[in-house]
Amino acid sequence: MTTKHRNERTRPHRSWKGLLRAGVTAAALVAGGLAVFGTSQAFAAGNTITFAVESDFSRLDPHASRTWNTFKVVRHLFETFVEEDLTKGPDVAPKIVPALAESWDVSPDGKSYTFHLRKGVQFHDGTPWNAQAAKFNLDRMTDKNFKYFQPVSPGLMGWMWQDLAGYEVVDDYTFKINLKQPNAEFLRRMAAGGSGAPRMISPTAVETYGNDKIEQHPIGTGPFKFVERVVGEKLVIARNDNYWDPTRKPKADQIILRGIPEVATRELALERRAGSLSRGIPFWVDS
Numbered sequence: 001m002t003t004k005h006r007n008e009r010t011r012p013h014r015s016w017k018g019l020l021r022a023g024v025t026a027a028a029l030v031a032g033g034l035a036v037f038g039t040s041q042a043f044a045a046g047n048t049i050t051f052a053v054e055s056d057f058s059r060l061d062p063h064a065s066r067t068w069n070t071f072k073v074v075r076h077l078f079e080t081f082v083e084e085d086l087t088k089g090p091d092v093a094p095k096i097v098p099a100l101a102e103s104w105d106v107s108p109d110g111k112s113y114t115f116h117l118r119k120g121v122q123f124h125d126g127t128p129w130n131a132q133a134a135k136f137n138l139d140r141m142t143d144k145n146f147k148y149f150q151p152v153s154p155g156l157m158g159w160m161w162q163d164l165a166g167y168e169v170v171d172d173y174t175f176k177i178n179l180k181q182p183n184a185e186f187l188r189r190m191a192a193g194g195s196g197a198p199r200m201i202s203p204t205a206v207e208t209y210g211n212d213k214i215e216q217h218p219i220g221t222g223p224f225k226f227v228e229r230v231v232g233e234k235l236v237i238a239r240n241d242n243y244w245d246p247t248r249k250p251k252a253d254q255i256i257l258r259g260i261p262e263v264a265t266r267e268l269a270l271e272r273r274a275g276s277l278s279r280g281i282p283f284w285v286d287s
Contacts, residue, residue: 047252048253052258053069063152064150075222081175084096121221124225131169131174133203141196165180202220225238235257
């Protein structure tokens with residue numbers, strides 16, 4: 001498949017308030033856990049939900065994605081050590097909660113984070129999540145000598161790794177990150193995105209498809225998995241039935257996202273299909 005992309009202005013990483021106010025499309029369909037806004041009767045099991053969003057998507061490589069709109073999808077295909085609990089509404093700073101790390105320790109000087117990784121988690125292609133997978137992803141984002149280094153990542157993700165001093169595999173399920181100086185926002189930035197995202201991609205997939213084609217095979221550990229993309233027309237993701245957290249397993253079977261830049265056209269699409277309006281994003285339900 002040949003993938004072409006529109007030129008879109010790169011935006012910096014977005015805050016939790018921006019995430020909540022924008023309405024994170026697929027997050028509405030997650031059952032509890034980290035859902036962005038509450039489910040409704042439209043989100044019945046067995047449905048295909050179609051969202052009309054404000055623009056088409058950038059690259060579906062978390063280490064090279066360039067737009068806030070793309071992060072709305074990336075955050076449901078890929079995960080990282082921690083996540084923000086966005087279920088409390090836009091007026092409450094979300095709590096940092098465990099994700100691919102069950103817990104973590106911070107050194108007394110605030111410069112070292114030791115993550116105790118969740119066991120039994122697999123990427124969508126069956127690749128195990130462990131400390132070696134974490135190192136592969138840190139290498140890809142930060143090490144210019146790494147075979148699968150993503151060259152656009154440093155420019156996009158300075159906001160995340162500007163204080164990085166080093167990292168190491170402690171054991172199979174323990175991974176340590178060292179900073180040059182304390183950064184009180186380090187964990188919250190870990191959960192952010194928009195100009196790249198520090199989320200974990202399958203090492204096997206990168207080795208198989210390479211940096212040039214991995215965006216056509218975006219394989220993470222998230223509650224949704226990639227199905228299909230027709231650039232300029234639609235992007236399809238489906239429920240990950242093997243997701244590690246049953247409390248966050250999506251209620252929808254499949255989500256179709258269509259980039260429709262013109263507001264009037266999005267509204268017309270809504271009028272032509274039975275549906276509702278959520279956070280300014282028209283969608284309809286196909287049973």
